[in-house]
Amino acid sequence: MNTPHGADTFTCPEFLAMERTIIDDFVDCTREACEEAEVCVKELNNGGGTAYIHRLFRAMHSLKGNCQMVGLGPFTDLLHRIEEIVARVRANQDPYFRELGEFLLLANDEVEDLLNDLIAHGFTSDIRRKKLFDLCDALQKNSAHGFQPQHFKDAIALLDGKAESNDTVSKPQKVVLELPADMELMRKFAAHIDNLSIYRKNRTDQVAQLTESLNEALNFLVDAEQLKVASLMHDVGMSFIPHSIFNKEGVLSKEEVKKIQEHVVTSSQLLLRFGGWDEAARMVLDHHERFDGSGYPNGLQGEQIHPGARMLSIVDTFCSVTNERSDRSYKRSLLSAISEINANSDSQFDPQMVEVFNSVVRKLIAKQ
Structure with missing residues (x-):
């Protein structure tokens, strides 16, 4: 038509x-x-x-x-x-x-x-x-x-x-030199990283929606706009990693793991350059810290980790599991993902936030 x-x-x-x-x-x-x-x-x-x-x-x-x-x-x-x-x-x-x-x-x-x-x-x-x-x-x-x-x-x-x-x-478009709004540019960056792998289709949107739901369930523990920006930008630093490492199947070497881990620093530095997003930058820097102190880049533990980063850590892992290619149905994939989150409560994740996230996922399963 x-x-x-x-x-x-x-x-x-x-x-x-x-x-x-x-x-x-x-x-x-x-x-x-x-x-x-x-x-x-x-x-x-x-x-x-x-x-x-x-x-x-x-x-x-x-x-x-x-x-x-x-x-x-x-x-x-x-x-x-x-x-x-x-x-x-x-x-x-x-x-x-x-x-x-x-x-x-x-x-x-x-x-x-x-x-x-x-x-x-x-x-x-x-x-x-x-x-x-x-x-x-x-x-x-x-x-x-x-x-x-x-x-x-x-x-x-x-x-x-x-x-x-x-x-x-027949419809040439003029290129105008102008600075778009921060959020618009961040969405473009997020779309770029998602397009680098078939396992990341719409991944950033999923993370942003779930972190928003978790924050709401926690009575808006952190600023909603800062959290949204952190969700959009948390993995953008991955685009600076060589494709041979980014898309590698199998075990990574120590040097390759180190390269991967650098993405949190790159992403947070980009946010600092934007200006006005210092809290989001901290969330991004901390989102691979573990509740027991064994994470990176600074080995922070428990309450030392920014609460927005603790939310982002849970949701990022959840979306990683549900985006893996498999023959399982979507609902079973949700259950597999939340099982993994619960199995790592108190070691990788904040146990109190995990409890609240369980209720968020139950609502998600009900909708499906």
């Missing part, structure tokens, strides 16, 4: 009118399906068997079905065309090859971008949607003798050039 913003855009009123919790659930399911597709493509590129083809098809089918369920008709049609490509491989009509998998991942990224744009602005680019639809259509029509790697290479090149699409070129 075209919008007042022009014939080059479309919107989905039925979807946008839904409750925010439903939209958030849809976003979570979409992210999980895209992550599953990424895992399957990676395994298939490394010689994985037909089981990964079936899993890939189910992931694409879930994406399409979820869109259909919430009234995203234009996305349903698009994802059906993408799904048809996987269906041919699943039915042994065509072989799987690396270029096909890379195209599917790029197509999923494009769908996610369009969905995020729709949610953020209420409309998104119909030119980009049609371009991807037409590419999928062309791949089908040009495959009378089977899918060819070169056809997918060409499609990848065309899709990867979306930054130069007509809607972007």
Whole structure:
């Protein structure tokens, strides 16, 4: 459906009118399906068997079905065309090859971008949607003798050039040298760190919402604005850590651990540079201290740790567990996370705050 913003855009009123919790659930399911597709493509590129083809098809089918369920008709049609490509491989009509998998991942990224744009602005680019639809259509029509790697290479090149699409070129934006509000800039920094890993999608927003709830349950023990800023900025220093360490799987060396630990200093120093956020800077500096004194960077203990940092420590660990990729349901993941928090009460976390956080999580589970 075209919008007042022009014939080059479309919107989905039925979807946008839904409750925010439903939209958030849809976003979570979409992210999980895209992550599953990424895992399957990676395994298939490394010689994985037909089981990964079936899993890939189910992931694409879930994406399409979820869109259909919430009234995203234009996305349903698009994802059906993408799904048809996987269906041919699943039915042994065509072989799987690396270029096909890379195209599917790029197509999923494009769908996610369009969905995020729709949610953020209420409309998104119909030119980009049609371009991807037409590419999928062309791949089908040009495959009378089977899918060819070169056809997918060409499609990848065309899709990867979306930054130069007509809607972007026809609407150049002027860059104005101006200083945005602190909170706006901090949100951009937080979004950047969240985009560096598939395990951090919307992580900072989750931390900010839960710390706000915990602070409220504690009768606003600390200043709400300072706590929000600390929640947004607590991990921004991680973006200065080399990617080889940030995304490393397995055991870190002592030097790598030291590099990771530096992020609390970097993040707090950035806040001091902003000015007016000294309390938030202290919360960020202390949020990896442990209640028993075995944390970093200063080995503080108990009440020596800023109360905002004690809240942030609990919530940050909780969100870390619930954002891990696994086959568990969301509700079970919540229970696993709160079990870990309770198991470390009085050693890692403030036991009184843990008790209050339990009630916050119970309300969260009830909503789910």
